[in-house]
Amino acid sequence: MLEAERKQGQFPMLEMSHLLYGGKEQFDKFIERQSFFDNHPMFKVNHDFFNLSRQDQILLNAEKTVEAMKKISLEDPNYYTPNVLCPQGIFISTVHFAMVIPAFQVLASDEQIKKWMTSLKNFSAFGCYAQTELGHGSDVQNLQTVAVFDKQTCEFVIHTPNIEATKFWPGELGLYCEFALVFAQLIVDGKGYGVHPFWIRIRDKETHKPLSGIQIGDIGPKMGYAVKDNGFMSFDHYRVPLDSLLNRYIKVNREGKVERQGNPKVGYGSMMYMRNILCDQYTKFAGRALAIAIRYSLYRKQFKDDNKQEIRILDYQCQQQKLFPLLAEFYACVFGSVKIKELVNDNFNKISRNNDFSLLGLTHAVLSGAKANYTYFVANCAEWCRLSCGGHGFAHYSGLPIIFFEMSPNITLEGENTILNLQLARYLLKQLQHIVSKPTAVPSFFKFLSIETAKVDDVTSLDGLVTLLGLNCANLTKYAAQKLMSNPDLKESWDTKSGIALAKAASTFIPYFNMLCFVDTINNKAKDTKQILTVLARIYGITMLLNNMQGLLLKNQLSSQDITTLQDTREQLYPIIRLNALCLVEAQGLTDNSLQSLIAPKEGDVYVNMYNFASKENSLNKQQVHSGINYIQKMREVNAKL
Numbered sequence: 001m002l003e004a005e006r007k008q009g010q011f012p013m014l015e016m017s018h019l020l021y022g023g024k025e026q027f028d029k030f031i032e033r034q035s036f037f038d039n040h041p042m043f044k045v046n047h048d049f050f051n052l053s054r055q056d057q058i059l060l061n062a063e064k065t066v067e068a069m070k071k072i073s074l075e076d077p078n079y080y081t082p083n084v085l086c087p088q089g090i091f092i093s094t095v096h097f098a099m100v101i102p103a104f105q106v107l108a109s110d111e112q113i114k115k116w117m118t119s120l121k122n123f124s125a126f127g128c129y130a131q132t133e134l135g136h137g138s139d140v141q142n143l144q145t146v147a148v149f150d151k152q153t154c155e156f157v158i159h160t161p162n163i164e165a166t167k168f169w170p171g172e173l174g175l176y177c178e179f180a181l182v183f184a185q186l187i188v189d190g191k192g193y194g195v196h197p198f199w200i201r202i203r204d205k206e207t208h209k210p211l212s213g214i215q216i217g218d219i220g221p222k223m224g225y226a227v228k229d230n231g232f233m234s235f236d237h238y239r240v241p242l243d244s245l246l247n248r249y250i251k252v253n254r255e256g257k258v259e260r261q262g263n264p265k266v267g268y269g270s271m272m273y274m275r276n277i278l279c280d281q282y283t284k285f286a287g288r289a290l291a292i293a294i295r296y297s298l299y300r301k302q303f304k305d306d307n308k309q310e311i312r313i314l315d316y317q318c319q320q321q322k323l324f325p326l327l328a329e330f331y332a333c334v335f336g337s338v339k340i341k342e343l344v345n346d347n348f349n350k351i352s353r354n355n356d357f358s359l360l361g362l363t364h365a366v367l368s369g370a371k372a373n374y375t376y377f378v379a380n381c382a383e384w385c386r387l388s389c390g391g392h393g394f395a396h397y398s399g400l401p402i403i404f405f406e407m408s409p410n411i412t413l414e415g416e417n418t419i420l421n422l423q424l425a426r427y428l429l430k431q432l433q434h435i436v437s438k439p440t441a442v443p444s445f446f447k448f449l450s451i452e453t454a455k456v457d458d459v460t461s462l463d464g465l466v467t468l469l470g471l472n473c474a475n476l477t478k479y480a481a482q483k484l485m486s487n488p489d490l491k492e493s494w495d496t497k498s499g500i501a502l503a504k505a506a507s508t509f510i511p512y513f514n515m516l517c518f519v520d521t522i523n524n525k526a527k528d529t530k531q532i533l534t535v536l537a538r539i540y541g542i543t544m545l546l547n548n549m550q551g552l553l554l555k556n557q558l559s560s561q562d563i564t565t566l567q568d569t570r571e572q573l574y575p576i577i578r579l580n581a582l583c584l585v586e587a588q589g590l591t592d593n594s595l596q597s598l599i600a601p602k603e604g605d606v607y608v609n610m611y612n613f614a615s616k617e618n619s620l621n622k623q624q625v626h627s628g629i630n631y632i633q634k635m636r637e638v639n640a641k642l
C-alpha cells in the first residue's frame, strides 16, 4: 500500500533530502551514522524498555554509551544529541560536551584550557554545569551560592548559605560527574563582584564519594529525561584553590586584587552553542514525529466510503488540518535553522579572528527567538502527532510519547522561552528606535520594522505572505512600544504592564524570519523541488498569519475577505500535500529503527507489530498469573467486611 503512495510523489526525493540536511555531504554522513545504530544489536529498539525501572533504564543507557563510543565520537553534536540516533534516551556526557566544554573554552584562561582540556575530553575530568539553584534559575545574577576569597590561605570558600541556594537540576551531577562548573557570587574583602564560574572537584577520584563538605544526589523522576541524572548539590564552606576561578575575564591575585579584563560578552558564546544545537538538531524530532503520524495515517482506516471501501484517515480533511500545517512548519524551521547556523558561525569567526562584536546583538536576538519558537513547535508538533494517532499514539510503542517527553524540557532549559522572547523584544525595540535615528545601523532582517502599510495584491502568494508577516510583527512591536512607554517607570511597565504585548510581538518575528529563509531556499537552492516547496511555504505562511494576525487587525490591514481567502487557499493546497505527504516525510531518510515506532514501519502490518509486542515482548505478561492478583483477593476480603 505504501509503495503506491510513494509512487505518487511529485518531486525528486534525493534533492529534498539534501536540502533538509544542508547538502549532499551532510545527508550522506547522516545515513552513515544511522547505519551504525541500525546494525548494532545493542541499538535495536526495544519497546519493553519502558517497562524497566528508572534504575535499569539508567544502567542500560550507560552500557549503550560505552558501546557507542567504541565507534563514534560522543563529542560530535550529531551523535550526542538524541537526534534520531540515540534510541530511548540521551547518552551520558551530553551536558559535559554540550555545556561544560564550550563554557570552559570561552571562560577559562589559555593556561587553564591547556591544563584541563585533555582531561575534559578524555573524561578524566568529567563535569556538570551547575548554575541553577532551587530558588533561582532564570535570574542568574541573583544566585546565592557564594565564593568568598580567603586571603590567609589564598583559597575560595564555596558555601551554600540556605536551602534555596542548593544547586538543583544540573544534568550528570546526580550520579556521574567528578567535577562541576559552579556559578557563584564572587566576594573579595566583603565586596561582591557578581556571578562567576569555578571549576571544582566534587567527588573523590578513587571512591567516587562526594568530597567532605559537599552533599550531592539525584533530584528524582521527571517528565521524561529518565536516564539523565539531574542532581542537587550543596556546599558547607568548601575550600578550593585560587585557580579554580575560570579567569579569562576576571582575575583575583594572591593579595586579593580583582582585575577585570577582555570582553565578558564572549561568555554568550557557550549559550549560543547549545541554543544553536537545540534549533539545528532537536528540530529534527518534529520530523520524526510527523513521519510516524503520516505513515500511520496511511495505514489506519476508519469508516467506509460510498463504495464500501474503508477510508485512510489521512484522506479526512480534518486529519490533514492536524498534520499538514505542522509538516510545513517543520520544513520552515529546518530552513530557518540553516540560516541561524550560518549567523552563529559568522559571529563566532568575527569575534575570534578580529575581536569584532558587530554581529553579536543580532545573532543573540535571532537565536533567542528561534530557540523559543522552535522548541515550542517541536513539543507542540509531537503532541499533535500523538493526538492524530488516536489510542495507539498514547502507547510508548508508537514512538510518540518519548518525543514529547524528551522535547518538552527544551522549552524551559537553556533560557526559558518567555524570557528569551522578551530578550528578542528588547532588540526589536532597539531596532525600532534605530529606524528613526540610525537607519543604516538596522540589520537587513529587521528593516521590515519601517513598514507602515503595504499594498498586497495576493495575500496568499509568497511575496504577499512575507510582507504581511513582517507588517504584522512591525505593528505588534509598535503597539508593545507604546504600551511600554505609557508608564513613566519603564522597569515597572516592562515587568507588569507590557510583558504580554512585548512577548507577543517577539513571537511573531520568527515566523517572518522563517518565511524569508524558506523563500530563499526555494529561489536559490531548490531546483526540481521548487513547486512542492512553494506549496509548503504558502501553507506555512498562511498558517502563521491565521494563528496570529492581531497586528494586522489592529490597523485594519487584513479584511474578513482576506481571512476567508487565506483559509480557502490553504484547504485547496492540502490535496497536493496529500499526494506528496509520504515522500515529504521519507525524504528525511529515517529507518524503522530510527523512528522507533511499531505503528509506522516502512512496510508491514502495524496490527501484527502491535499484537506481537503485546503478546510476546511485553515483559508484564511474562508471568502467566501476575503476583498483583493477590490484591484482588484482599479487595474481596475488604469488601466482605464493609
Ligand SMILES: Cc1cc2nc3c(=O)[nH]c(=O)nc-3n(C[C@H](O)[C@H](O)[C@H](O)COP(=O)(O)OP(=O)(O)OC[C@H]3O[C@@H](n4cnc5c(N)ncnc54)[C@H](O)[C@@H]3O)c2cc1C
Residues within 6 Å of the ligand: 095, 129, 130, 131, 132, 135, 136, 137, 138, 139, 168, 169, 170, 171, 225, 230, 409, 412, 413, 414, 415, 416, 417, 418, 419, 422, 499
Ligand atoms: C531537563 C532539565 C535539565 C536542566 N539542566 C540544567 C543543567 O545542566 N544545569 C543547570 O544549571 N540548570 C539546568 N536546568 C535548569 C534550567 O536551566 C532552569 O530550569 C531554567 O533556566 C528556567 O529557570 P527556572 O526553573 O528558574 O524558571 P523560572 O525563571 O522560575 O520560570 C518560571 C515561570 O516564571 C516566568 N518568569 C520568570 N521570570 C520572568 C520574567 N522576568 N518575565 C516574565 N516571566 C518570567 C517564566 O516565563 C516561567 O513561566 C535544567 C532544567 C531542566 C528542566
